[in-house]
Amino acid sequence: MQLQEVLFRQGFGTRRVCAGLIQQGRVQVWPDAEAIQPAVVTDSTLEVTAPGLRFTVQGVPWEYHELAYLMLNKPAGTECSQKPSTYPSIYSLLPAPLRHRPQKGPVQGVQAVGRLDQDTTGLLLMTDDGKFIHRLSSPRHHVPKVYEVTTKHPVDARQVQKLLDGVVLEDDPKPVRAAACEAVDTLHLRLTLTEGKYHQVKRMLAAVGNRVEGLHRSQIGTLTLPHDLAPGQWRWLSAQELAGVGYAPA
Numbered sequence: 001m002q003l004q005e006v007l008f009r010q011g012f013g014t015r016r017v018c019a020g021l022i023q024q025g026r027v028q029v030w031p032d033a034e035a036i037q038p039a040v041v042t043d044s045t046l047e048v049t050a051p052g053l054r055f056t057v058q059g060v061p062w063e064y065h066e067l068a069y070l071m072l073n074k075p076a077g078t079e080c081s082q083k084p085s086t087y088p089s090i091y092s093l094l095p096a097p098l099r100h101r102p103q104k105g106p107v108q109g110v111q112a113v114g115r116l117d118q119d120t121t122g123l124l125l126m127t128d129d130g131k132f133i134h135r136l137s138s139p140r141h142h143v144p145k146v147y148e149v150t151t152k153h154p155v156d157a158r159q160v161q162k163l164l165d166g167v168v169l170e171d172d173p174k175p176v177r178a179a180a181c182e183a184v185d186t187l188h189l190r191l192t193l194t195e196g197k198y199h200q201v202k203r204m205l206a207a208v209g210n211r212v213e214g215l216h217r218s219q220i221g222t223l224t225l226p227h228d229l230a231p232g233q234w235r236w237l238s239a240q241e242l243a244g245v246g247y248a249p250a
């Protein structure tokens with residue numbers, strides 16, 4: 001693939017802008033996996049092996065990914081919307097190329113896989129692979145999601161049992177149940193859900209007479225939020241981590 005096409009596909013601008021960045025000496029490329037230093041390339045049509053290619057654009061290091069799969073540690077006070085109403089958007093936490101990747105399938109730029117409320121923190125997956133979004137959002141696939149819940153009132157064994165047995169939410173007669181639920185201490189619950197209905201945790205806790213004071217998603221499938229990923233930070237997912245949420249890219 002030509003170097004200008006690599007930049008274009010990674011979201012660095014139109015093909016013309018990408019060719020210009022290279023011709024102006026703003027792009028450096030690591031010639032191979034062993035190379036320590038990248039070197040300036042000014043030939044925008046240089047043929048390169050795109051998968052795994054490492055390069056810098058205006059000093060910012062980047063790695064070629066055909067499709068983007070990443071995790072974000074969502075901070076409190078952010079909205080999972082491209083057009084937020086009250087709080088800053090999670091998309092403002094991502095570098096511009098991730099938001100501007102050209103459309104390959106139905107998805108333009110990376111998108112959140114499902115949504116978390118503005119006050120919910122923790123593990124959020126993002127991608128531009130429409131199949132991945134569909135797969136993880138589909139109720140048929142039952143990917144378990146683990147939530148750490150801080151409650152307003154002390155949790156008792158009766159509440160835990162009700163959450164496991166199933167509770168009825170106001171707009172749906174079919175009960176929803178937790179796949180797992182344990183009281184961590186008096187005011188903390190660990191709840192595993194395999195569906196993702198609107199405000200599900202908050203509504204389930206309300207249905208058993210308690211109230212959510214804090215909500216943090218710590219795990220999706222076998223993928224746990226790494227301790228060294230600070231709130232607001234993102235990183236690429238490895239193939240192994242993708243497998244941990246039950247997905248193998250085509």
Ligand code: URA
Pocket residue numbers: 115116117118120198199200201202203215
């Ligand atoms: N359940 C909720 O109530 N809120 C979230 O953000 C996620 C699950």
